Amino acid sequence: MNHYTWVYVAGGGRNVPVGLYHSSKKGHLLIYVGKKITTIDFNVLDSKEYTFFIDNELCRIKLERRGDKMFYFFEIDKTTDTPLNRARRAMERKFVRQLLIGLVVFVLVVSGFVIYMNNRHTGNAEQMEKMLARHGVETLGRVLVEKEGPHSAVSYQYIVHNQSYTSRHIALPSSLMVPRGGMPLETGDEFVVTYFPPDPEVSRIDLARPSQRQIQLYRQR
Structure with missing residues (x-):
């Protein structure tokens, strides 16, 4: 005689033995x-199935x-009507609708944030260019190149009133490591840097304007 048992967990965590x-x-x-x-039942010698309810659950x-x-x-039969x-x-349909609404709201919020940050960055860059064009002061800066695989991290240093400033690193592929009409960038190369006197950390380097010393170095390479 075969004997099999299972446990059905009913409402409230009540265990109902089934066997x-x-x-x-x-x-x-x-x-x-x-x-x-x-x-x-009797004479059950082949495949067969039996259905019954436990509380309101069809089993x-x-x-x-x-x-x-x-x-x-x-x-547990979750498909029969x-x-x-x-x-x-x-x-389940209500949950799916709420989930979709939540995802749509999340995408809209993230998209709005990205657009806001892009516009803010663009606005800051345009504002910086205007400040440098109107009030910028020129000095010389030296390029710093750190090679990391197919890309290189490029920054530059310059001195204002005996204080050294270093720009943030910019990752550039090898194809962009040659300034227009110039030689490949190397650490120590010297170019014109324009900075904003009230805040010298606001600056830009002009890779199309090497210093006289740099031009001499190019001729020797």
């Missing part, structure tokens, strides 16, 4: 839920014949 007894020789079958016998026990052996399965399954599908 069956099945004679593999005569086919006598008994299914019980908790302390209640729900099904008695199924399946017997599956595979050669000389019988396998037993306990399943029952009041609980209809309510479950309605909740």
Whole structure:
């Protein structure tokens, strides 16, 4: 006599034992839920299934014949049209709608933030160019090149009133490491730097304007 048991977790965390007894020789079958016998059947020697409710949940026990052996399965049926399954599908659709709305709102917020930051960066760059064009003072700066694989990190240093300033690093591919009409950039190369006197950290380097010393170095390379 085969005996199989399962546990169905009902509302409130209540455990409901589910089990069956099945004679593999005569086919006598008994299914019980908790302390209640729900099904008695005879001569069950081939694949078969039985359905029953636990509370409002439609459950199924399946017997599956595979050669000389019988396998037993306990399943919760969430596809058949029952009041609980209809309510479950309605909740799932509501959850999907809320999830989609949340994703749309998230995408809109992120997109708005990116657009705002891009506009802010563009506005700051334009404002810096205007300040340097109107009030900029020229000096000389030296390029710093740090090679990292196919890209190089480029920055420059310059001195204002005996104080040294270093620009932020800019990653450039090798194809852009040659200024227009010039030689490949190397550490120590000297170019004109324009800075804003009230805030010397605001600056730009003009790679098209090498210093006289740099021109002499180019001729020697």
